[in-house]
Structure formats: structure tokens, C-alpha cells
Amino acid sequence: MTTFQSQPIICxxxxxxxxxxxxxxxxxxAKRLDLPLHLVHASAIPHAPLAEEQLRAEAQRLRDAGSDxxxxxxxxxxxxxLTLAAxxxxxxxxxxxxxxxxxxxxxxxxxxxxxxxxxxxVATLVVREAAPFEAWARGETALxxxxxxxxxxxxxxxxxxxxxxxxxxxxxxxxxFVDWPPEEAARxxxxxxxAMQGNPPSMQRVLERDLEEKVTRVLGSDQVRVLVRDNWGRxxxxxxxxxxxxxxxxxxVGTHQWTGLSRLRHGSVSRGILGNAPMSVACVPxxxxxxxxxxxxxxxxxxxxxxxxxxxHGFAASHGYAIVQPGGTVRLMNxxxxxxxxxxxGGTIDEGRARHLAEAEERLRALAPNEAEARGIVTEVEVxxxxxxxxxxxxxxxxxxxxxxxxxxxxxxxxxxxxLGSVSLGVLGGSRRPVLVVWPPAE
Numbered sequence: 346m347t348t349f350q351s352q353p354i355i356c357x358x359x360x361x362x363x364x365x366x367x368x369x370x371x372x373x374x375a376k377r378l379d380l381p382l383h384l385v386h387a388s389a390i391p392h393a394p395l396a397e398e399q400l401r402a403e404a405q406r407l408r409d410a411g412s413d414x415x416x417x418x419x420x421x422x423x424x425x426x427l428t429l430a431a432x433x434x435x436x437x438x439x440x441x442x443x444x445x446x447x448x449x450x451x452x453x454x455x456x457x458x459x460x461x462x463x464x465x466x467v468a469t470l471v472v473r474e475a476a477p478f479e480a481w482a483r484g485e486t487a488l489x490x491x492x493x494x495x496x497x498x499x500x501x502x503x504x505x506x507x508x509x510x511x512x513x514x515x516x517x518x519x520x521x522f523v524d525w526p527p528e529e530a531a532r533x534x535x536x537x538x539x540a541m542q543g544n545p546p547s548m549q550r551v552l553e554r555d556l557e558e559k560v561t562r563v564l565g566s567d568q569v570r571v572l573v574r575d576n577w578g579r580x581x582x583x584x585x586x587x588x589x590x591x592x593x594x595x596x597x598v599g600t601h602q603w604t605g606l607s608r609l610r611h612g613s614v615s616r617g618i619l620g621n622a623p624m625s626v627a628c629v630p631x632x633x634x635x636x637x638x639x640x641x642x643x644x645x646x647x648x649x650x651x652x653x654x655x656x657x658h659g660f661a662a663s664h665g666y667a668i669v670q671p672g673g674t675v676r677l678m679n680x681x682x683x684x685x686x687x688x689x690x691g692g693t694i695d696e697g698r699a700r701h702l703a704e705a706e707e708r709l710r711a712l713a714p715n716e717a718e719a720r721g722i723v724t725e726v727e728v729x730x731x732x733x734x735x736x737x738x739x740x741x742x743x744x745x746x747x748x749x750x751x752x753x754x755x756x757x758x759x760x761x762x763x764x765l766g767s768v769s770l771g772v773l774g775g776s777r778r779p780v781l782v783v784w785p786p787a788e
Contacts, residue, residue: 352437353381357427357461360386360399363442367472368403370625371440372412373482374470377513380437382407384416387426393418424460431467439469443625459616462628463600468506471619471626477594478625487515487568491593493584493618494520494556494571499599499631504563506629507597511564520560521572521587523580524552534731534740544575551744558746581617588622597627646673649747651738651772653755654679654708661753661783662712668749668781669722676725676745677709680737683730702728735771742778751781 356371358364368384375382384404388396396418404416419426431439441458462469472478481488490507494500507518526544530536535548544552552573560571572591576583588596600615615628650665665675681701709726717724727745731737742750754769769782 351380352435353383354378354438354440355383355385355427355431355434355436356440357385357387357423357442357457358400358403359423359442360403361442363472365403365406366475367440367442367470368407369410369475370470370472370478371438372407372410372414373475373479374438374440375414376412377482378437382412382414383430383434383436384414385427385430386416386418387421387423388418389420389422391420423457424464427457427461428465431465436467439465439467441469441471443471443473443619456619459619462615462619462626463613465628466630468627468629471628473623473625474594481514481516484514487517489517489592489594490519491584491588491591491596492518492520492560493580493596493598493614494522494560496555496559497599499629500559501563501599502631503597503599503627503629504560506627508563515568518560518564518569519572519587519591519593520556520569521574521584521591522552522556523574523576523583523587525577526575532740533743534729534737544573547744549573551746555746579614579617581614582621584614585618585622588624593624595625595627596622597629600628600630643748645669645748647746647748648673648675649738649742649745649750650675650677651734651741651750651752651768652677652679652709652712653753653768654705656753656755656785659709659712659753660786661751663714664781664783665749665751666714666717666722668751672721674723674725675713675717676727676741676747677712678727678729678738678741679705679709680729680731680734680741681705682732682734733771734768735775738768738772739776742776747778749779749781750776751783753783753785755785 354371354375356368358368371382384400384407386396386400390396400416400418404414407414419430427439427441439461441461443458458471462471477488480486492503492507494504507516510516524544529548529552533548533551535545553571556571556573560569572587574583574587584596596618598615598618619626619628645668648665648669650662652659652662662677669675705728706726709728710724713724727741729737729741738750738752750772752769752772773780773782
């Protein structure tokens, strides 16, 4: 078996015109990234002289074009041979062409490219056109990449793969997220959503903000755009359409690496994109999480403080200002539980409600410490109305993008107070964000 001193690029070939395009891309990338290139042909026939001869000819074609490479014929099914070779050699990248299939009796399992991309432990590049990659490798043009993004670990892996490739040449990136409006509206506490109407503007702004922050953390803001589009069905075709509109040379998506029956239970976004995208596709597996080397300090730029205005002094607010970074933002929020109201004296019900909201906002602003402005801390206030205060707090934190939720509890711990209050307990159970529970001051 061939051994390598550094991570090679493995390229599968079946000697077709499409596989020659893939080999040309693999050779160009190997030269640009200064990595070894290993050409592999999978043969169902053991000791196949014709396959050996064809592989020598293809290897010579690439060498004549200036590539330094090794090549071998391996017995077995193509997807299994390629994924095993990539794992054994510790490959940096696996490159295959967009066509190629198994025998008809196993057609339900997908093409070679699809099965390779879904099972490979390294990133798999499925090539449709070679020219964009060759021009990028020569330093002539920027590569245009569209990243199918969401808020999962697989999306993080796709972004990091693009960031690594960016070290070797300019890449213009568009990150696209396709949301399901009912789910996002429920998470953000938005009501009145109508079927097939699209994202409400307030929800669109929050999703764009969150996606931009996620992408910027990995890629920075240079030559990066984000797009958010709603869809009430599967996400594959909307992502492909967004990539076409962006005139992308490449779609990059993460893969979940389902195995066995899990592949039948979970829909595969990467497979749907591979089957429909007119451009090349890179499928990036989600790596196992790295061990944390030690405690790390996390920046706290946005703190949501849930204030109960019926409690004296708003004791939780001061703790919110204590943990936010200088230059950060504290949003003081209060939820008003709707009650049956009669007409206020000298005004309408709407006027009374507006006055009640204004009074609550004024009382929230009064809780901001005097030294907050000197520390560059921005104070915002929000008054919501909802029957469930814990749910309103969780939704407000999502809209705000809070790093921490700070919520006060009504009673101090002790022999007579063994459990948290219903609101604080509801926030702890319902929020995906860190929660700081503050006990009231001692009497």
C-alpha cells in the first residue's frame, strides 16, 4: 500500500469523460494546496489487466500536464473502496465525478457519488465542471461558493471547510438558510403567521442577524453574504435555486453520516442537492467534537433580564449589568399577563392599554444603574403581553439573541423553599440559552 507523509487528495476514476474532469480538478487542487495526489480505480474484477492499463494511461495524462501522483487499482465496490482508501491514508479530500452507479440490483442505495459523500469520513468533492477550480488554482479568479447553512454542527463543519480552503485563494461566499416559518415563529413567540405568506419582516431580520453572526464568526465579513428564505416543504430545491441565483461554482453542505436504518429514517439534504444541483457539490462530514483544552472565557455581549415589576427594586437587573461586557447591551423585559379590563375612566380600552405599557417601560428604564452608561452598556426595554410569562421570556431571548437570560426567583433557598418558582423553572426548562437565576436579597 502507498504511504504518504502528508494528507493526500484521493481521486476516484472510472476512465469516463466525467471522471477525467474530476481528475483534472484533483490535480489542480493538489498543486495549489501542495498535497500528494493518489488516483484510485475500483474494479469488480480481481487482477484486471485492462483496468491497470487504463489507469496507467490516465496517470500519464495527468503527469504530462505537470502533476506528480501515484495510482492503484483496488478490488471492490467504488464507494466502499474510495471511503476506505481515504480513511486509511488520512486523506485531506476525496474527489469523484458526478456520475457513476452501482449494479442495477442496488440502485435504491444511490449513485457512487451520493454513497461516497454520505459515508466518507473526509470531505467529498463531487465535480461537474472543472474550469472554475482550475482557474482558481491558477490564481486567475475567485471561486464562488454557496454554503447551505443552518444552526447545526454540520453547518459549522461546512463553513470551517470553506475557511480552510480560503487560505489558498479568494473565495466569494454566499451562505443560505431555508427556514420553516411555523417552527421559527413559535421559537420567536410571533403570532399571526399565515400559511404560505412568507417570513414576517421581524422574523426575517432576526434570522438574518443570527445567520450573519454565525457565518462571520467562522469566515469573517469579507466577501460574504447571507440569504434567508422561507419554505414550507423540504429545503433541498430552495437551496439549489439560491445557489443558481448566486451563480455559484460550488455548493458546500454538511453531512450527518447516518448509518444503517438511520439512513431510511432521516431525509438526506446532501443527497437531494447532489441529485439536483447543476454545479459541483462538496459534502463535509461533521467531525467528532474536539476535547476542550481548558476553561475558556465566553464573551457576554447581550443579556436579557426578565423583570417582575411586582417585586421590589427589580433585584435581578443589577446582576444582568454585572455580567455583560463593557460595550454590550442589557435588555430589560417585562411580560404583562392579559386580564379582562373595563373601560378606564375618561378613555378607551386601547388608551388604557397604551398607558399601561408606557408605565411599564418607564419603570424598566428606571432600573438601569447610573454607571451603566459610563461602562458603555446600552440599555433597552421591552414589554410583552402573553398568558405564559416563561414562554414570553424564552421567545424574547431568541428575538434578542441573548447570550444569557437573567431571571429573578421569588423566594430564597432554604428549608421552606425547595423548588424554584414556576416562571424561573419554566425558563430553565424551555430555553436553549444559558440562564442565571437570581435569588432575592435577604430581608
